[in-house]
Amino acid sequence: MRSRASSLTKFLIREWRWWSYVAIFAIAFVVFLVFQASPVFADPDSFYHAKMALLIRDQGIVREFPWLQLTVLGQNYTDQHFLYHVLLIPFVTFFPPLVGLKLATVFFGASLITLCYWIMRQWRVRWAFLFAILLLFVRPFTFRISLAKAPSTSLILLLLGLHWIWQYRYRRLAGLAFTYVWYYGGFALLGVASTIYVAISATFNRLHRRIDVRHWLGKILSLTGRHSPAHRHPHPDATVWLVTITGLVLGIIINPYFPRNISFYYHQLINIGIINYRHVIGVGGEWYSYQFGDLVASSAVASLLVLVASLGIIFRWRAQSKQTWTLLVLTIFFFILTLKSRRYVEYFSPFAVLFAAFSISDSLRGGYARRIWEEIRLILSRGAWARWTAAILAVYLIFGLGYVMGRDFIKERQELHQGLAVTKYQAASQWLAGHSPAGSRVVHSDWDEFPLLFYHNSHNTYIVGLDPTFFYIANRDAYWTWVNITLGKYQEDVYRAVTTTLASQYVFVGANHQSMDQLFRNDPRFIRGYSDAEATIYQALPQTSP
Numbered sequence: 001m002r003s004r005a006s007s008l009t010k011f012l013i014r015e016w017r018w019w020s021y022v023a024i025f026a027i028a029f030v031v032f033l034v035f036q037a038s039p040v041f042a043d044p045d046s047f048y049h050a051k052m053a054l055l056i057r058d059q060g061i062v063r064e065f066p067w068l069q070l071t072v073l074g075q076n077y078t079d080q081h082f083l084y085h086v087l088l089i090p091f092v093t094f095f096p097p098l099v100g101l102k103l104a105t106v107f108f109g110a111s112l113i114t115l116c117y118w119i120m121r122q123w124r125v126r127w128a129f130l131f132a133i134l135l136l137f138v139r140p141f142t143f144r145i146s147l148a149k150a151p152s153t154s155l156i157l158l159l160l161g162l163h164w165i166w167q168y169r170y171r172r173l174a175g176l177a178f179t180y181v182w183y184y185g186g187f188a189l190l191g192v193a194s195t196i197y198v199a200i201s202a203t204f205n206r207l208h209r210r211i212d213v214r215h216w217l218g219k220i221l222s223l224t225g226r227h228s229p230a231h232r233h234p235h236p237d238a239t240v241w242l243v244t245i246t247g248l249v250l251g252i253i254i255n256p257y258f259p260r261n262i263s264f265y266y267h268q269l270i271n272i273g274i275i276n277y278r279h280v281i282g283v284g285g286e287w288y289s290y291q292f293g294d295l296v297a298s299s300a301v302a303s304l305l306v307l308v309a310s311l312g313i314i315f316r317w318r319a320q321s322k323q324t325w326t327l328l329v330l331t332i333f334f335f336i337l338t339l340k341s342r343r344y345v346e347y348f349s350p351f352a353v354l355f356a357a358f359s360i361s362d363s364l365r366g367g368y369a370r371r372i373w374e375e376i377r378l379i380l381s382r383g384a385w386a387r388w389t390a391a392i393l394a395v396y397l398i399f400g401l402g403y404v405m406g407r408d409f410i411k412e413r414q415e416l417h418q419g420l421a422v423t424k425y426q427a428a429s430q431w432l433a434g435h436s437p438a439g440s441r442v443v444h445s446d447w448d449e450f451p452l453l454f455y456h457n458s459h460n461t462y463i464v465g466l467d468p469t470f471f472y473i474a475n476r477d478a479y480w481t482w483v484n485i486t487l488g489k490y491q492e493d494v495y496r497a498v499t500t501t502l503a504s505q506y507v508f509v510g511a512n513h514q515s516m517d518q519l520f521r522n523d524p525r526f527i528r529g530y531s532d533a534e535a536t537i538y539q540a541l542p543q544t545s546p
Contacts, residue, residue: 028110035146036102040419046148047455053088071470078257078264080185084150108152131357139408141349151346154184177247194244290342305356312363327355429456431530444508488515507538
């Protein structure tokens, strides 16, 4: 009977290793599906990504971008999400495009959570399933991952690359680094992760250098011409760094957009990502700062886990692995970036949870978990008061954590269900497409209107989109002319500004731009061609010669 029970236990454990991945994916899929179950998008860029997937499907690689001719994108266009858009093609083909985009976002988000679980299992992290579930309820992280954009798939590449860096999988790493460049403009983060790991590994080896059987075995195998997996190269850390950098450089050079992509990456990584003109022009909300208290509070689950893990770093620092130290430095790195620009929270949160998982697991190795458990049992044996105190603390922690997770889940669902309707500006865009020449430029009232207009109408071209920095850098005089018009503050001849400076005959005014609307309503040289509850479109009359 005992051997039969033992066999059943082993069978269940073995099967659970496989079914646990299915369970994690299914739970994550349902959570992200709940977030996406509404006919709105929380981020306007979602419409751009859906449209690009359709254009690549129908026309091949989009090498020129005439839709934003006055911006950097019109001069040196690079599709920094090229492979992401390719990956979207099946979803936008077999489903209605915007529905397919939502399903892709759900699938990619669930895949990311499953990958985090897989990595923890590969490195024998304790309670990996629990940590993966907790990651699902870190509100700013899951909010960003639920945006129909590339962050979830970018994180998949970054985490998989880091895993292969730890394992010294040179060929896989080279291929992934090359692919990352074609996939997402944030590919430099893989180089950062590689550099941090190499620096930590060198320091770790210097502080923990010791001669053991494995060391001499590697020496003997190298002398006999045979190589163990851990000793294929005399300098594995330097090799893994060179492989990563080489893969990234080759991805930049062997690229359908080379050499124009060099200029684009400079603008994207330096001007937008690092310099950031948020104090000069109005940029997207994701580029503004996260206050320290707000970040800690909104990431309450991750913050609590990091606090617990910090005790291990302080009291069990010798037990921490290279992987844990790497995750700690990356967590600090992304924390600082997030305080500068809130969009980096999509990196900070998962790295914080992974760091906590690795650190707690490392701290409990070597019989330390048993020692802690014995201490707890000793405390509980001191009397009923100790047991009652422990029970109250446990209940408080469980219900408190449950309350925070539930509150964040509900609030996040509400935020994601309050966005841009999939039909927003559709009617106005169709009117423009039917009443204007192909390629005619439209002056529109805000830069974040472009993705919606572009999705519904690629017949026309537009003033600014995706990021106002692209317009500001390319043509500052035209940028400020456009800004003052949209604010209703333009003091000079608005007809000349629209038709000559901005080279347009059509003006699109969103319903929330009343001051701008007043400019054109009071100018007899513009006629109102279309109007509904969402927008008004004005057309410039031909100027008659005196």
